[in-house]
Amino acid sequence: MxxxxxxxxxxxxxxxxxxxxxxxxxxxxxxxxxxxxxxxxxxxxxxxxxxxxxxxxxxxxxxxxxxxxxxxxxxxxxxxxxxxxxxxxxxxxxxxxxxxxxxxxxxxxxxxxxxxxxxxxxxxxxxxxxxxxxxxxxxxxxxxxxxxxxxSLPGIVLLKLIAHQDRPEIRIKDPGDILEILHYYFDLHSGLIYEHHDSVFDDEQPLEMISARVIGREIGKIVSENPTLRQRVNTYLTTEIEKQENGSLIRLMQRST
Incomplete structure (x- = not known):
C-alpha cells in the first residue's frame, strides 16, 4: 500500500x-x-x-x-x-x-x-x-x-481540466498544476508505462510528451462510461489547442514555467 x-x-x-x-x-x-x-x-x-x-x-x-x-x-x-x-x-x-x-x-x-x-x-x-x-x-x-x-494523477488532471474550463478566471493555478504532473508523471509511473503503454515509445519524444499521451489514455478509461463527459473533454482540449497561447489553458501553462 x-x-x-x-x-x-x-x-x-x-x-x-x-x-x-x-x-x-x-x-x-x-x-x-x-x-x-x-x-x-x-x-x-x-x-x-x-x-x-x-x-x-x-x-x-x-x-x-x-x-x-x-x-x-x-x-x-x-x-x-x-x-x-x-x-x-x-x-x-x-x-x-x-x-x-x-x-x-x-x-x-x-x-x-x-x-x-x-x-x-x-x-x-x-x-x-x-x-x-x-x-x-x-x-x-x-x-x-x-x-x-x-x-489518481490522471483523475486529478481530469478534475482540474474541468474545473478550469468552468471557471478559468478563478482556477488560474490548475494549468500549472497539470503541467507539473506531466513533468513528473513518468518518474512516478514508469512501470505502468513500460508494461501497458509501450506503444508510446514508437518515436523519440520528451518524457513529458509520453506522459501526456499516457495520461490522456488513462483519462479516456475514466470517462469511457460517460459519453457526454468524454465529448466535453475532447471538445475542450481541441478548442484550447486551436487557440494556442490565446487560450487560457496553454497561456497559463506557459506562465507557470
Missing part, C-alpha cells in the same frame, strides 16, 4: 482534518476521497518530489441524499468546531484556520445548477463520479493508523 507522511506534506494539520472528516462521514454513512493539490503532493511524495506549498484541502464526498450534506456540515460545526464560510456553501474553516472544500457528488452535485436546461436536469459532467469509480488509490499513514482514498 502507498504511504503518506503528513510531515513531509508540510501540513500536519491535515491528519486532524481527515480524522474529523472520517468520524463525521462514518457516523453519517457517506464515502469520500482526497482531490486537489494535496492529493497531487501525496503522489509526488512517493519519489520525494517537492512541489509548491499549498494550503488547499479538497474532499469529494459521495452524498446519497441532499440532507446528508447538511447533516455533515452541522456535525462538523457542532462537534468539531468548524465554521461555515460566507458565500460558499461547499467550504468550511477548520479550528486551525484551514479552508476545507467539501465537494458533493451523487444525488447532489456541486455543479447541478449548471446542468439544467428547460427545467430538466442534464448529464452531470464534473467527473467526480467517474474518478470515484475508476481512479482511486488507497494510501496509508506512516504509522499505519490512518487510511485514505486519493484520486
Amino acid at each position: 502507498l504511504k503518506v507522511d503528513f510531515k513531509l506534506l508540510r501540513n500536519e494539520a491535515l491528519r486532524d482534518i481527515i480524522l474529523a472528516l472520517e468520524e463525521a462521514l462514518e457516523k453519517i454513512g457517506i464515502d469520500y476521497y482526497l482531490i486537489g493539490a494535496l492529493a497531487r503532493d501525496a503522489w509526488f511524495q512517493q519519489e520525494k518530489i517537492v512541489s509548491r506549498t499549498t494550503a488547499d484541502v479538497d474532499f469529494a464526498i459521495l452524498v446519497p441524499q441532499k440532507e446528508k450534506f447538511e447533516e455533515l456540515k452541522t456535525f462538523l460545526a457542532r462537534e468539531k468546531g468548524y465554521v461555515e464560510t460566507k458565500g460558499n456553501s461547499f467550504a468550511m474553516i477548520s479550528p486551525g484556520g484551514i479552508t476545507v472544500d467539501i465537494l458533493p457528488f451523487g444525488s447532489i452535485e456541486i455543479d447541478e445548477e449548471l446542468n439544467k436546461a428547460n427545467g430538466e436536469a442534464q448529464v452531470v459532467t464534473n467527473g467526480f463520479k467517474e474518478v470515484f469509480s475508476a481512479a482511486l488509490e488507497q494510501f496509508e499513514s506512516e504509522d499505519g493508523q490512518l487510511r485514505i482514498k486519493i484520486a
